[in-house]
Amino acid sequence: MQALRAEDWSYRGEGAANIVVSFTGDQASNPELEGKVLRIRKSPVVAPSEPRQTFSTEQNYAYLTRLIAPLLGDEYVNAGQLVPLAATFLQDLDQRIAAERPAKRVQAARLDCAGSAAQLLRDVGRPFIQSHDQSDTFCVEIKPKWGFLPTSSFIHPSNATAKLSKCRYCMHQWLKVSNGSIDRRSRYCPLDLFSGTRHRVERALHSLVDVPQNNVRVFRNGRAILTGDKAPPADSNSRAYIAELDRHLVDLVPAAADDSDAQPPHVQTFVSLLAEILLQEPLLQRLQAAQRLDHLDIEGLKGLYDSVIERHPVGQDHWLWDGRFDAPEWSRVVQQALARSSTAPSLSVHDVAALSLDEKAAIIAEYLLAATVKDCSIMVSVQRLSTPSEDPATHFKHITHSGTRFRYHVAVVDLDPKLFRNIPKYHRDDGEIVQHYMDHADDSTCYCSGPAQPAQ
Numbered sequence: 001m002q003a004l005r006a007e008d009w010s011y012r013g014e015g016a017a018n019i020v021v022s023f024t025g026d027q028a029s030n031p032e033l034e035g036k037v038l039r040i041r042k043s044p045v046v047a048p049s050e051p052r053q054t055f056s057t058e059q060n061y062a063y064l065t066r067l068i069a070p071l072l073g074d075e076y077v078n079a080g081q082l083v084p085l086a087a088t089f090l091q092d093l094d095q096r097i098a099a100e101r102p103a104k105r106v107q108a109a110r111l112d113c114a115g116s117a118a119q120l121l122r123d124v125g126r127p128f129i130q131s132h133d134q135s136d137t138f139c140v141e142i143k144p145k146w147g148f149l150p151t152s153s154f155i156h157p158s159n160a161t162a163k164l165s166k167c168r169y170c171m172h173q174w175l176k177v178s179n180g181s182i183d184r185r186s187r188y189c190p191l192d193l194f195s196g197t198r199h200r201v202e203r204a205l206h207s208l209v210d211v212p213q214n215n216v217r218v219f220r221n222g223r224a225i226l227t228g229d230k231a232p233p234a235d236s237n238s239r240a241y242i243a244e245l246d247r248h249l250v251d252l253v254p255a256a257a258d259d260s261d262a263q264p265p266h267v268q269t270f271v272s273l274l275a276e277i278l279l280q281e282p283l284l285q286r287l288q289a290a291q292r293l294d295h296l297d298i299e300g301l302k303g304l305y306d307s308v309i310e311r312h313p314v315g316q317d318h319w320l321w322d323g324r325f326d327a328p329e330w331s332r333v334v335q336q337a338l339a340r341s342s343t344a345p346s347l348s349v350h351d352v353a354a355l356s357l358d359e360k361a362a363i364i365a366e367y368l369l370a371a372t373v374k375d376c377s378i379m380v381s382v383q384r385l386s387t388p389s390e391d392p393a394t395h396f397k398h399i400t401h402s403g404t405r406f407r408y409h410v411a412v413v414d415l416d417p418k419l420f421r422n423i424p425k426y427h428r429d430d431g432e433i434v435q436h437y438m439d440h441a442d443d444s445t446c447y448c449s450g451p452a453q454p455a456q
């Protein structure tokens with residue numbers, strides 16, 4: 001591959017750890033970069049007093065290709081390839097994109113110019129080639145969070161009423177309002193999205209549009225048209241941003257016939273199209289099964305963590321914490337998880353005490369895989385086909401909705417490994433979320449939809 005030039009790349013988005021830029025240079029001279037994005041690590045502007053341990057780009061890549069792709073399915077996970085990057089390219093790019101980045105993010109971190117490699121990935125926000133007889137590409141990015149209720153017998157009785165009936169996302173919303181990180185609670189409940197039931201999936205999607213926070217974004221040809229930043233503050237009743245979204249969607253979907261819904265007509269059709277896509281794909285079930293690899297709940301897992309640390313202090317080599325994701329033990333954990341039936345092994349305190357170190361490590365490894373999947377994002381891209389006949393790009397999936405034919409593509413992104421040493425923090429966070437909920441929340445005004453109702 002020829003040397004990369006900063007002017008060929010445009011800012012797409014970023015999270016806490018990475019910046020993503022898309023290729024906008026000359027495709028004829030760089031055919032291998034057409035439809036690609038670079039995902040590049042950031043480094044903090046001010047070095048933290050205690051350096052934060054992270055995995056390298058190479059370790060993240062091994063984790064994704066060897067463990068997460070088999071767990072969720074290759075069709076949803078695009079690991080791309082690792083490409084070497086020159087420091088001069090990174091410095092130029094960092095300056096070039098600064099004006100496009102949110103000010104808050106620029107103050108906190110910049111491109112890691114000392115990094116030597118980045119992930120070159122398929123642009124799953126714009127997976128289709130544009131031609132005159134198709135619409136623009138619309139992509140919805142959803143960060144679904146935790147789509148299950150725990151069942152672990154390790155949950156302390158004083159926490160059980162809350163934790164067994166209210167999901168972690170909905171409980172967390174109360175704490176986030178209280179500490180000022182959000183200004184109002186969302187009605188979005190992950191249990192709806194993962195319910196497998198049409199009206200609940202649609203309800204989840206409508207709630208995401210109403211209060212996007214960092215859980216939903218919509219892109220049109222790679223440009224964000226709905227993000228949490230566009231939504232008005234809680235003290236405003238303005239729905240102008242939803243009307244603007246509706247105006248964009250006129251170019252993708254027909255208006256819904258039923259105008260009784262609270263949402264404008266094209267948003268309604270869009271939500272119903274997305275729900276249908278999500279319901280016909282096995283992805284949400286796979287994500288939920290992977291999240292349920294958190295068998296013991298953090299309340300049970302923390303005890304296991306302590307007993308492992310006691311017998312095998314961190315600092316000594318061990319596959320569980322030194323980031324050797326190519327170790328056979330890690331692959332075995334994934335294979336065993338896939339081979340098991342969907343029901344989690346129910347372990348008692350007595351069973352856990354009798355486990356060997358390796359057996360405990362395997363349970364913790366499953367928890368860490370689940371932690372990755374609890375924090376990933378789904379990207380659903382859709383394009384309307386003008387001719388209802390054959391689509392020449394046969395590798396895309398198709399759906400007919402509201403009398404219109406679409407091609408679509410579904411992918412999962414942000415699947416980095418989580419740190420073993422974060423487990424005590426997860427335990428503290430859980431305690432704080434649940435305690436705050438029990439002390440301050442009013443059950444009757446919590447938006448959590450609760451577990452799926454058994455079929456009548």
Ligand SMILES: O=P(O)(O)O[C@@H]1[C@@H](OP(=O)(O)O)[C@H](OP(=O)(O)O)[C@H](O)[C@H](OP(=O)(O)O)[C@H]1OP(=O)(O)O
Pocket residue numbers: 015016214371374375418422429
């Ligand atoms: O703990 P949570 O549920 O708040 O999740 C964190 C996310 O917060 P949010 O989705 O806004 O609630 C948080 O997202 P934001 O930075 O708030 O956008 C990160 O994704 C964080 O991951 P990491 O620790 O940086 O690897 C996430 O932390 P992990 O718990 O996944 O490690």
Ligand SMILES: Nc1ncnc2c1ncn2[C@@H]1O[C@H](COP(=O)(O)OP(=O)(O)OP(=O)(O)O)[C@@H](O)[C@H]1O
Pocket residue numbers: 012013014015016017018019020037039121122123124125126141377413414415416
């Ligand atoms: N393969 C891809 N194609 C198109 N856009 C992508 C792709 N991967 C990521 N993005 C976009 O870039 C944004 C940032 O990427 P990503 O979520 O991986 O960053 P992160 O820093 O790892 O996030 P987090 O803070 O959640 O850990 C995503 O929210 C998404 O909008």
